[in-house]
Amino acid sequence: MMNFLDFLANLFGGIFGNKKPIKLGFYGPPNTGKTTLANRICKDWTGEELGKVSKIPHETREVQAKEKVEIKFNNKKAIFKIIDTPGIATKIDYEDFLRYGLSVKEAKKRAREATKGVIEAIKWLDDMDAVIVVLDSTKNPYTQVNITIIGNLVARKIPVLIAANKIDLKGANVKKIEAAFPEFKVVGLSAKEGHNLEEFYASLFELIRKKKK
Amino acid sequence: MVKITLQFIPYGEIAHLSSYQRVKKILELVSENKILLIQGKLDPEEEADLIQETMKQISKKSKFKGIELASIVPKSKNLSFLQALKENIARALVGSDRDVFTIIGPATIVREIRKDPTKLELLLRK
Numbered sequence: 358m359m360n361f362l363d364f365l366a367n368l369f370g371g372i373f374g375n376k377k378p379i380k381l382g383f384y385g386p387p388n389t390g391k392t393t394l395a396n397r398i399c400k401d402w403t404g405e406e407l408g409k410v411s412k413i414p415h416e417t418r419e420v421q422a423k424e425k426v427e428i429k430f431n432n433k434k435a436i437f438k439i440i441d442t443p444g445i446a447t448k449i450d451y452e453d454f455l456r457y458g459l460s461v462k463e464a465k466k467r468a469r470e471a472t473k474g475v476i477e478a479i480k481w482l483d484d485m486d487a488v489i490v491v492l493d494s495t496k497n498p499y500t501q502v503n504i505t506i507i508g509n510l511v512a513r514k515i516p517v518l519i520a521a522n523k524i525d526l527k528g529a530n531v532k533k534i535e536a537a538f539p540e541f542k543v544v545g546l547s548a549k550e551g552h553n554l555e556e557f558y559a560s561l562f563e564l565i566r567k568k569k570k
Numbered sequence: 571m572v573k574i575t576l577q578f579i580p581y582g583e584i585a586h587l588s589s590y591q592r593v594k595k596i597l598e599l600v601s602e603n604k605i606l607l608i609q610g611k612l613d614p615e616e617e618a619d620l621i622q623e624t625m626k627q628i629s630k631k632s633k634f635k636g637i638e639l640a641s642i643v644p645k646s647k648n649l650s651f652l653q654a655l656k657e658n659i660a661r662a663l664v665g666s667d668r669d670v671f672t673i674i675g676p677a678t679i680v681r682e683i684r685k686d687p688t689k690l691e692l693l694l695r696k
Contacts, residue, residue: 447621448636448677449628472625479618499685501639505621508614 378425378438379565382485384478384510386502387414387444387471389493390522394548395441399423401554407441413457415471417443420481430558435565442481443474445502482509486568487516489561494521494529494545498537507538516567518560519543525550574605574679574694581609593620596674597627600637605675605692611641612672638680641672642690 383391396406408421423439451461451468459467488510492498510517519538521531524545531545544560546553577599584592593616599606612620620637627634673683673692684691 445621446636447624447639449625450635450677469629472629475625476622479622482618497684501617501641501683501685502621504641505614505617509618512614 376436378436379568380440380484380486381437381561381565382440382442382481382488383491384442384482384488384506385444385491386493386500387446388412389444389491389496390548391444391491392417392441394489394491394520394522394546395423395439397548397551397554398428399426399439402426402428407439413454413459413467415444415446415449415454415467415474417441418467418470418474419443420474420477428558428561430562433562435562440481440485442478443471445475445478445506446471447502449475479509482513482515485510485515487518487564489518489520490541491520491522491548492534493523494531494534495523495526498534503537507541516564517541518564520548520557521545522548525552575603577604577606579606579608584608584610589616589619592616593623596620597623597637600674600676601627601631601634603676603679605673605680608672608674610672611670633678634676636677637674638677638683639672639674640683640685640690641670643670 383395385391392408392410396408396410399405399407403423403426405423407423408417410416420443421441426437426439428435428437449468449471451464454464454467455461490503490506490510492503507517519534519541521529521534521543523529524531525547529545531543535543542560542563544553544557546557579599584595587595592612596606596608597620617639620639624637628636673690675683675692679695680692681695682693684693
Protein backbone atom coordinates (compact mmCIF):
# COMPACT_ATOMS: atom_id res chain seq x y z
CA MET A 358 0.00 0.00 0.00
CA MET A 359 1.27 3.47 -0.86
CA ASN A 360 2.22 5.42 2.26
CA PHE A 361 1.78 9.16 2.72
CA LEU A 362 5.40 10.00 1.81
CA ASP A 363 5.15 8.00 -1.41
CA PHE A 364 1.91 9.82 -2.18
CA LEU A 365 3.59 13.22 -1.69
CA ALA A 366 6.63 12.17 -3.72
CA ASN A 367 4.39 11.04 -6.57
CA LEU A 368 2.26 14.17 -6.37
CA PHE A 369 5.13 16.69 -6.34
CA GLY A 370 7.27 14.52 -8.63
CA GLY A 371 4.45 14.61 -11.15
CA ILE A 372 3.91 18.36 -10.80
CA PHE A 373 7.59 19.26 -11.23
CA GLY A 374 8.30 16.63 -13.87
CA ASN A 375 10.57 14.67 -11.55
CA LYS A 376 8.79 11.32 -11.56
CA LYS A 377 10.05 8.54 -9.33
CA PRO A 378 12.26 6.06 -11.17
CA ILE A 379 10.73 2.70 -12.01
CA LYS A 380 12.32 0.07 -9.79
CA LEU A 381 13.39 -2.64 -12.24
CA GLY A 382 14.68 -5.81 -10.60
CA PHE A 383 16.85 -8.51 -12.14
CA TYR A 384 16.07 -11.92 -10.71
CA GLY A 385 17.01 -15.49 -11.50
CA PRO A 386 19.11 -18.45 -10.44
CA PRO A 387 22.90 -17.95 -10.06
CA ASN A 388 25.08 -17.58 -13.16
CA THR A 389 22.36 -16.76 -15.65
CA GLY A 390 23.83 -13.35 -16.53
CA LYS A 391 21.75 -10.96 -14.41
CA THR A 392 24.70 -8.68 -13.69
CA THR A 393 25.94 -8.92 -17.28
CA LEU A 394 22.54 -7.75 -18.53
CA ALA A 395 22.24 -5.03 -15.85
CA ASN A 396 25.79 -3.91 -16.74
CA ARG A 397 24.94 -3.81 -20.44
CA ILE A 398 21.91 -1.59 -19.79
CA CYS A 399 23.76 0.71 -17.34
CA LYS A 400 26.76 0.99 -19.69
CA ASP A 401 24.51 1.77 -22.68
CA TRP A 402 22.63 4.57 -20.90
CA THR A 403 24.96 5.93 -18.20
CA GLY A 404 28.40 4.90 -19.43
CA GLU A 405 29.08 3.03 -16.18
CA GLU A 406 28.66 -0.61 -15.23
CA LEU A 407 26.86 -1.78 -12.11
CA GLY A 408 28.73 -4.81 -10.77
CA LYS A 409 31.47 -7.35 -11.21
CA VAL A 410 30.83 -10.56 -13.16
CA SER A 411 32.53 -13.91 -12.76
CA LYS A 412 32.30 -17.52 -13.90
CA ILE A 413 32.15 -18.56 -10.26
CA PRO A 414 28.53 -18.82 -9.12
CA HIS A 415 27.22 -16.33 -6.54
CA GLU A 416 29.52 -13.49 -7.60
CA THR A 417 26.72 -11.05 -6.73
CA ARG A 418 26.09 -11.56 -3.02
CA GLU A 419 24.49 -8.22 -2.19
CA VAL A 420 21.72 -6.31 -3.88
CA GLN A 421 23.28 -3.54 -5.96
CA ALA A 422 21.49 -0.68 -7.64
CA LYS A 423 22.06 2.11 -10.12
CA GLU A 424 19.84 5.15 -9.63
CA LYS A 425 18.29 7.24 -12.40
CA VAL A 426 19.09 5.27 -15.54
CA GLU A 427 17.28 7.07 -18.33
CA ILE A 428 16.43 4.81 -21.25
CA LYS A 429 15.22 6.24 -24.55
CA PHE A 430 13.81 3.92 -27.17
CA ASN A 431 11.61 4.59 -30.21
CA ASN A 432 10.55 8.06 -29.04
CA LYS A 433 9.78 6.72 -25.56
CA LYS A 434 11.67 7.65 -22.46
CA ALA A 435 11.65 6.32 -18.89
CA ILE A 436 13.83 6.60 -15.83
CA PHE A 437 14.71 3.40 -14.02
CA LYS A 438 16.39 2.35 -10.85
CA ILE A 439 18.22 -0.78 -11.96
CA ILE A 440 18.36 -3.33 -9.13
CA ASP A 441 20.58 -6.36 -9.58
CA THR A 442 19.97 -9.14 -7.07
CA PRO A 443 21.95 -12.21 -5.95
CA GLY A 444 21.00 -15.47 -7.66
CA ILE A 445 18.31 -17.44 -5.86
CA ALA A 446 19.17 -21.04 -5.01
CA THR A 447 17.87 -23.78 -2.72
CA LYS A 448 21.34 -25.10 -1.90
CA ILE A 449 24.82 -23.67 -1.40
CA ASP A 450 27.83 -25.89 -0.81
CA TYR A 451 31.19 -24.24 -0.29
CA GLU A 452 32.89 -27.30 -1.83
CA ASP A 453 31.36 -26.36 -5.20
CA PHE A 454 33.51 -23.21 -5.18
CA LEU A 455 36.75 -25.13 -4.60
CA ARG A 456 36.90 -26.35 -8.20
CA TYR A 457 37.14 -22.72 -9.31
CA GLY A 458 40.45 -22.43 -7.45
CA LEU A 459 39.22 -20.76 -4.28
CA SER A 460 40.83 -21.71 -0.96
CA VAL A 461 38.66 -23.44 1.65
CA LYS A 462 38.56 -20.19 3.66
CA GLU A 463 37.53 -18.14 0.63
CA ALA A 464 34.95 -20.74 -0.43
CA LYS A 465 33.36 -20.87 3.02
CA LYS A 466 33.22 -17.08 3.17
CA ARG A 467 31.63 -16.96 -0.28
CA ALA A 468 29.05 -19.59 0.73
CA ARG A 469 28.21 -17.71 3.93
CA GLU A 470 27.75 -14.44 2.04
CA ALA A 471 25.76 -16.19 -0.70
CA THR A 472 23.19 -17.52 1.81
CA LYS A 473 22.64 -13.98 3.09
CA GLY A 474 22.38 -12.75 -0.51
CA VAL A 475 19.57 -15.20 -1.31
CA ILE A 476 17.62 -14.05 1.76
CA GLU A 477 18.16 -10.40 0.79
CA ALA A 478 17.07 -10.98 -2.81
CA ILE A 479 13.79 -12.53 -1.65
CA LYS A 480 13.17 -9.67 0.80
CA TRP A 481 13.55 -7.15 -2.04
CA LEU A 482 10.77 -8.78 -4.09
CA ASP A 483 8.14 -6.57 -2.47
CA ASP A 484 9.96 -3.39 -3.52
CA MET A 485 9.98 -3.98 -7.27
CA ASP A 486 7.78 -2.22 -9.83
CA ALA A 487 8.72 -4.63 -12.62
CA VAL A 488 11.11 -7.55 -12.91
CA ILE A 489 13.30 -9.09 -15.58
CA VAL A 490 13.71 -12.79 -14.82
CA VAL A 491 17.02 -13.74 -16.39
CA LEU A 492 17.31 -17.41 -17.36
CA ASP A 493 20.14 -19.29 -19.03
CA SER A 494 18.74 -20.49 -22.37
CA THR A 495 21.18 -23.41 -22.43
CA LYS A 496 19.68 -24.85 -19.21
CA ASN A 497 16.46 -26.70 -18.42
CA PRO A 498 13.87 -24.05 -17.44
CA TYR A 499 11.64 -26.48 -15.50
CA THR A 500 13.28 -25.92 -12.12
CA GLN A 501 11.53 -25.19 -8.86
CA VAL A 502 13.63 -22.06 -8.33
CA ASN A 503 12.36 -20.57 -11.62
CA ILE A 504 8.80 -21.54 -10.75
CA THR A 505 9.12 -20.10 -7.23
CA ILE A 506 10.55 -16.78 -8.46
CA ILE A 507 7.87 -16.31 -11.13
CA GLY A 508 5.12 -17.58 -8.81
CA ASN A 509 6.09 -15.00 -6.20
CA LEU A 510 6.09 -12.19 -8.75
CA VAL A 511 2.67 -13.23 -10.04
CA ALA A 512 1.34 -13.45 -6.47
CA ARG A 513 2.57 -9.88 -5.87
CA LYS A 514 1.14 -8.69 -9.22
CA ILE A 515 4.57 -7.52 -10.39
CA PRO A 516 4.92 -7.52 -14.20
CA VAL A 517 7.47 -10.03 -15.50
CA LEU A 518 9.60 -10.16 -18.63
CA ILE A 519 11.75 -13.24 -19.15
CA ALA A 520 15.18 -12.68 -20.67
CA ALA A 521 16.42 -15.96 -22.17
CA ASN A 522 20.09 -15.10 -21.99
CA LYS A 523 23.20 -16.69 -23.57
CA ILE A 524 21.70 -17.25 -27.03
CA ASP A 525 25.24 -16.93 -28.38
CA LEU A 526 26.11 -20.29 -26.81
CA LYS A 527 25.71 -23.70 -28.41
CA GLY A 528 22.67 -25.50 -27.04
CA ALA A 529 20.63 -22.35 -26.37
CA ASN A 530 16.93 -23.11 -26.64
CA VAL A 531 14.64 -20.10 -26.28
CA LYS A 532 11.61 -22.11 -27.44
CA LYS A 533 11.93 -24.43 -24.44
CA ILE A 534 11.70 -21.42 -22.11
CA GLU A 535 8.70 -20.10 -24.07
CA ALA A 536 7.05 -23.53 -23.73
CA ALA A 537 7.72 -23.60 -19.97
CA PHE A 538 6.23 -20.14 -19.36
CA PRO A 539 3.76 -19.54 -22.21
CA GLU A 540 1.92 -16.67 -20.48
CA PHE A 541 5.03 -14.49 -20.30
CA LYS A 542 6.90 -12.54 -22.93
CA VAL A 543 10.26 -14.21 -23.50
CA VAL A 544 13.08 -12.37 -25.27
CA GLY A 545 16.10 -14.37 -26.41
CA LEU A 546 19.27 -12.31 -26.09
CA SER A 547 22.95 -12.33 -25.36
CA ALA A 548 23.83 -9.76 -22.71
CA LYS A 549 27.52 -10.50 -23.19
CA GLU A 550 27.52 -10.03 -26.97
CA GLY A 551 24.72 -7.44 -27.09
CA HIS A 552 22.50 -9.56 -29.37
CA ASN A 553 18.78 -8.75 -29.75
CA LEU A 554 18.73 -5.84 -27.32
CA GLU A 555 16.38 -3.90 -29.62
CA GLU A 556 13.63 -6.44 -28.96
CA PHE A 557 14.53 -6.40 -25.27
CA TYR A 558 14.11 -2.62 -24.98
CA ALA A 559 10.83 -2.73 -26.95
CA SER A 560 9.56 -5.43 -24.57
CA LEU A 561 10.79 -3.46 -21.55
CA PHE A 562 8.62 -0.48 -22.51
CA GLU A 563 5.66 -2.82 -23.01
CA LEU A 564 6.36 -4.28 -19.56
CA ILE A 565 6.35 -0.96 -17.72
CA ARG A 566 2.96 -0.12 -19.14
CA LYS A 567 1.68 -2.97 -16.94
CA LYS A 568 3.48 -1.87 -13.79
CA LYS A 569 1.66 -1.36 -10.51
CA LYS A 570 0.31 2.18 -10.06
CA MET B 571 24.76 -50.52 1.22
CA VAL B 572 23.24 -47.06 1.35
CA LYS B 573 19.98 -46.58 3.21
CA ILE B 574 17.68 -43.76 2.12
CA THR B 575 14.50 -42.92 3.99
CA LEU B 576 11.53 -41.76 1.95
CA GLN B 577 8.89 -40.32 4.26
CA PHE B 578 5.36 -39.80 3.08
CA ILE B 579 3.56 -36.83 4.62
CA PRO B 580 -0.19 -36.96 4.05
CA TYR B 581 -2.09 -33.76 3.49
CA GLY B 582 -3.82 -33.97 6.87
CA GLU B 583 -0.51 -33.95 8.73
CA ILE B 584 0.47 -30.45 7.58
CA ALA B 585 -2.83 -28.87 6.49
CA HIS B 586 -3.65 -27.50 9.96
CA LEU B 587 -0.19 -26.00 10.48
CA SER B 588 0.64 -22.33 9.94
CA SER B 589 3.03 -21.51 7.09
CA TYR B 590 5.86 -21.02 9.58
CA GLN B 591 5.20 -24.37 11.28
CA ARG B 592 4.93 -26.16 7.93
CA VAL B 593 8.28 -24.80 6.74
CA LYS B 594 9.88 -25.59 10.11
CA LYS B 595 8.58 -29.18 10.10
CA ILE B 596 9.78 -29.78 6.52
CA LEU B 597 13.27 -28.50 7.32
CA GLU B 598 13.50 -30.53 10.54
CA LEU B 599 12.72 -33.75 8.65
CA VAL B 600 15.01 -32.92 5.72
CA SER B 601 17.82 -32.14 8.20
CA GLU B 602 17.45 -35.76 9.40
CA ASN B 603 18.46 -36.82 5.88
CA LYS B 604 14.98 -37.89 4.85
CA ILE B 605 13.49 -37.43 1.40
CA LEU B 606 9.93 -36.21 1.82
CA LEU B 607 7.01 -37.00 -0.41
CA ILE B 608 4.37 -34.48 0.57
CA GLN B 609 0.76 -34.71 -0.49
CA GLY B 610 -0.01 -31.17 -1.62
CA LYS B 611 2.03 -28.16 -2.50
CA LEU B 612 3.36 -25.07 -0.80
CA ASP B 613 2.12 -21.77 -2.16
CA PRO B 614 4.74 -19.48 -3.81
CA GLU B 615 5.21 -17.35 -0.68
CA GLU B 616 5.72 -20.46 1.46
CA GLU B 617 8.28 -21.71 -1.06
CA ALA B 618 10.11 -18.38 -0.73
CA ASP B 619 9.96 -18.72 3.08
CA LEU B 620 11.30 -22.26 2.78
CA ILE B 621 14.25 -21.02 0.69
CA GLN B 622 14.99 -18.24 3.19
CA GLU B 623 14.86 -20.63 6.16
CA THR B 624 17.01 -23.11 4.24
CA MET B 625 19.66 -20.42 3.78
CA LYS B 626 19.58 -19.65 7.51
CA GLN B 627 20.05 -23.35 8.31
CA ILE B 628 23.01 -23.62 5.91
CA SER B 629 24.68 -20.78 7.81
CA LYS B 630 23.99 -22.43 11.17
CA LYS B 631 24.76 -26.10 10.43
CA SER B 632 28.02 -26.96 8.71
CA LYS B 633 26.74 -30.32 7.39
CA PHE B 634 23.52 -28.96 5.95
CA LYS B 635 23.95 -27.85 2.32
CA GLY B 636 20.38 -27.03 1.41
CA ILE B 637 17.50 -28.76 -0.32
CA GLU B 638 16.26 -29.94 -3.68
CA LEU B 639 12.56 -29.77 -4.36
CA ALA B 640 10.00 -30.21 -7.08
CA SER B 641 6.24 -30.49 -7.32
CA ILE B 642 4.43 -32.95 -9.51
CA VAL B 643 1.08 -32.09 -11.01
CA PRO B 644 -0.88 -35.04 -12.48
CA LYS B 645 -0.35 -35.18 -16.23
CA SER B 646 -4.06 -35.26 -16.97
CA LYS B 647 -4.31 -31.74 -15.61
CA ASN B 648 -1.88 -30.31 -18.19
CA LEU B 649 -2.49 -26.75 -17.00
CA SER B 650 -0.52 -23.74 -18.10
CA PHE B 651 1.77 -22.09 -15.56
CA LEU B 652 -0.70 -19.34 -14.66
CA GLN B 653 -3.70 -21.70 -14.63
CA ALA B 654 -1.78 -24.07 -12.35
CA LEU B 655 -0.73 -21.22 -10.08
CA LYS B 656 -4.27 -19.84 -9.84
CA GLU B 657 -5.68 -23.32 -9.28
CA ASN B 658 -3.11 -24.05 -6.59
CA ILE B 659 -3.90 -20.82 -4.76
CA ALA B 660 -7.64 -21.41 -5.06
CA ARG B 661 -7.39 -25.03 -3.96
CA ALA B 662 -5.05 -24.20 -1.13
CA LEU B 663 -7.70 -21.79 0.11
CA VAL B 664 -10.39 -24.45 0.08
CA GLY B 665 -7.99 -27.08 1.37
CA SER B 666 -8.23 -29.58 -1.47
CA ASP B 667 -4.78 -29.45 -3.00
CA ARG B 668 -4.29 -33.20 -2.58
CA ASP B 669 -3.57 -34.55 -6.03
CA VAL B 670 -0.32 -32.59 -6.33
CA PHE B 671 2.82 -34.03 -4.75
CA THR B 672 5.99 -32.31 -3.64
CA ILE B 673 9.34 -34.00 -3.26
CA ILE B 674 11.87 -32.35 -0.97
CA GLY B 675 15.24 -33.84 -0.11
CA PRO B 676 18.52 -32.77 1.43
CA ALA B 677 21.10 -31.57 -1.11
CA THR B 678 23.68 -33.85 0.53
CA ILE B 679 21.67 -36.85 -0.76
CA VAL B 680 19.69 -35.50 -3.72
CA ARG B 681 22.09 -33.93 -6.18
CA GLU B 682 19.43 -32.82 -8.62
CA ILE B 683 15.76 -33.23 -9.44
CA ARG B 684 15.28 -33.12 -13.18
CA LYS B 685 11.84 -32.12 -14.17
CA ASP B 686 10.12 -31.65 -17.46
CA PRO B 687 6.42 -31.67 -18.27
CA THR B 688 6.20 -35.47 -18.45
CA LYS B 689 8.67 -36.90 -15.95
CA LEU B 690 10.69 -36.31 -12.83
CA GLU B 691 14.09 -37.84 -12.11
CA LEU B 692 15.94 -37.84 -8.80
CA LEU B 693 19.71 -37.92 -9.16
CA LEU B 694 21.25 -39.10 -5.91
CA ARG B 695 24.79 -38.55 -4.69
CA LYS B 696 27.04 -41.61 -4.34
